[in-house]
Amino acid sequence: MAAIGSTDHDSPSGSGPVEESERAPLTGFTVGVTACRRREELCGLLESRGARVISAPAVSVRPLTDDRELLAATRSCLSEPPVIVIGTTGVGFRGWMEAADGWGLGEDLRKLLTDAQIFARGPKAMGAIRAAGLRETWVPISESLREVLDHLRAGHLNGVRIAVQLHGDPEPELVDGLRAAGADVVTVPVYRWCPPDDPGPLLKLVELIATRYIDAVAFTSKPAVASLLSLAEENGRRDAVVAAFRGDVVAACVGSVTAEPLEALGVRTLQPERPRLGALVRVIAEELPSRRPQGLVVDRRKLELRGHAVLVDGRVIELPPAPMAVLRALAEQPGRVMSRAQLVGRLPSGDAASEHAVEMAVTRLRAALGEGQYVQTVVKRGYRLRVDG
Numbered sequence: 240m241a242a243i244g245s246t247d248h249d250s251p252s253g254s255g256p257v258e259e260s261e262r263a264p265l266t267g268f269t270v271g272v273t274a275c276r277r278r279e280e281l282c283g284l285l286e287s288r289g290a291r292v293i294s295a296p297a298v299s300v301r302p303l304t305d306d307r308e309l310l311a312a313t314r315s316c317l318s319e320p321p322v323i324v325i326g327t328t329g330v331g332f333r334g335w336m337e338a339a340d341g342w343g344l345g346e347d348l349r350k351l352l353t354d355a356q357i358f359a360r361g362p363k364a365m366g367a368i369r370a371a372g373l374r375e376t377w378v379p380i381s382e383s384l385r386e387v388l389d390h391l392r393a394g395h396l397n398g399v400r401i402a403v404q405l406h407g408d409p410e411p412e413l414v415d416g417l418r419a420a421g422a423d424v425v426t427v428p429v430y431r432w433c434p435p436d437d438p439g440p441l442l443k444l445v446e447l448i449a450t451r452y453i454d455a456v457a458f459t460s461k462p463a464v465a466s467l468l469s470l471a472e473e474n475g476r477r478d479a480v481v482a483a484f485r486g487d488v489v490a491a492c493v494g495s496v497t498a499e500p501l502e503a504l505g506v507r508t509l510q511p512e513r514p515r516l517g518a519l520v521r522v523i524a525e526e527l528p529s530r531r532p533q534g535l536v537v538d539r540r541k542l543e544l545r546g547h548a549v550l551v552d553g554r555v556i557e558l559p560p561a562p563m564a565v566l567r568a569l570a571e572q573p574g575r576v577m578s579r580a581q582l583v584g585r586l587p588s589g590d591a592a593s594e595h596a597v598e599m600a601v602t603r604l605r606a607a608l609g610e611g612q613y614v615q616t617v618v619k620r621g622y623r624l625r626v627d628g
Contacts, residue, residue, distance in 0.1 A: 264288050264525075267543075267548035267557075268528075271448070271457065272295065273466075274457070274458075275299055276330070278296060285457070288520065295443065298433065300430050313344060313427070315425050316425060320354065320355065321355055322400055325357075325401065327410070328367075334429040357375050360378075361382035377390065383496055384412070385412065388413050392417075400423040401423070403427065407460075407462055432462035444467070455509075458490065458493065461497050464492075464498075468500065485504075487530065489530070491510075491523050492519075493510070494510060509523070527545075535624065536626065549608070559603065560587040565585065565600045566614075573626040574624060575623055577623065582597045583596070612625050
């Protein structure tokens with residue numbers, strides 16, 4: 240897996256033009272990955288399509304196999320068997336079985352589950368249920384716990400005992416909804432989502448989103464979304480992050496459950512038809528190239544702006560954050576002059592907020608782009624792109 244700033248799959252700066260059909264679809268784009276579990280797999284899939292990946296786990300998973308709460312929930316199920324058991328995740332259901340085996344309660348728990356109706360939220364939970372020698376009763380088409388709740392509320396729940404295997408989130412909508420319908424609910428917490436052990440990478444990702452020096456962020460769990468938004472709020476960047484997601488930073492979510500916190504904020508999320516990592520990567524690879532403009536013709540050369548790079552007549556040139564921010568700002572109004580004062584506000588956080596910083600960024604931008612009068616100085620006014628036509 241590539242570390243922050245890795246460019247293993249990008250064409251080197253100064254390389255010759257590459258035909259569009261030969262270029263990986265995510266070349267020049269930057270994608271943030273917030274996943275904890277299967278992080279390496281997701282990063283690898285994105286990198287294989289040419290993306291620069293910024294790995295910033297938003298949560299950590301803490302198993303509760305030695306936790307008294309899980310043991311108490313298991314004993315509660317054994318003493319008063321549930322009629323219905325809801326398995327929400329594969330890893331969680333397997334963890335419950337493994338913990339029960341460790342306590343010497345595995346055989347009794349499996350017998351109990353054999354007599355119960357087992358609802359699996361999706362294929363992963365269903366696979367874990369079958370691996371334990373059990374059979375599921377029903378699986379929702381949407382793989383959503385909301386559909387599970389609606390399905391159960393269509394029947395008689397008053398006094399019905401239901402065990403809900405949690406997956407790090409307390410799932411108040413499901414649990415409270417079942418209780419409101421009269422069900423006797425016992426929650427089974429197998430593992431818990433916690434903040435990342437090292438929040439540094441996630442804080443860097445928050446800043447990249449806020450300054451829009453990133454094209455997309457991939458989310459694979461609802462707690463990861465909540466964690467990122469929480470950290471952004473703690474550091475005074477929540478409004479900027481939400482605005483970026485409402486704008487040109489793609490919030491790619493593996494499914495509707497993951498997307499809920501963002502959708503509630505008015506963010507239109509990108510989701511695959513099926514909640515799978517491969518499908519998530521495919522929709523990102525399709526979406527990002529289509530969102531960028533076809534390109535500007537500047538000094539008789541075609542420029543295409545991407546996340547951390549600009550393609551000049553098909554040649555990939557990577558740019559540092561400040562020069563990229565200046566180029567992006569000028570490209571938003573091609574041919575029009577932007578003052579140094581206007582450009583100061585577009586520099587990434589951490590750069591000295593001064594007109595001198597803008598001048599340095601322009602100097603570095605010109606040096607990176609090489610020959611050609613891409614960025615023109617308009618005396619006493621500022622800078623503009625020299626747009627043909």
